[in-house]
Amino acid sequence: MSKQQMITKLISTAPDNKLDIILSFVEFILRENTDIDNMLLSEPSLSKDWMLEEENMAWKDL
Numbered sequence: 001m002s003k004q005q006m007i008t009k010l011i012s013t014a015p016d017n018k019l020d021i022i023l024s025f026v027e028f029i030l031r032e033n034t035d036i037d038n039m040l041l042s043e044p045s046l047s048k049d050w051m052l053e054e055e056n057m058a059w060k061d062l
Helices: 003-012 016-030 035-050 053-059
Strands: none
Touching: 016 035
């Protein structure tokens, strides 16, 4: 089995909640490593916290 086939097989079994992270990682690896890429790579992970009601409450007075 080729590496590409192995990657495809693994991704096909990944749960939906991991696909954003996998996509961001693959895009990051395939592009040059710049500061903007690093920011985009972390966005899916951080967005889970950003969307919490507790986070909104903590920042509401700013």
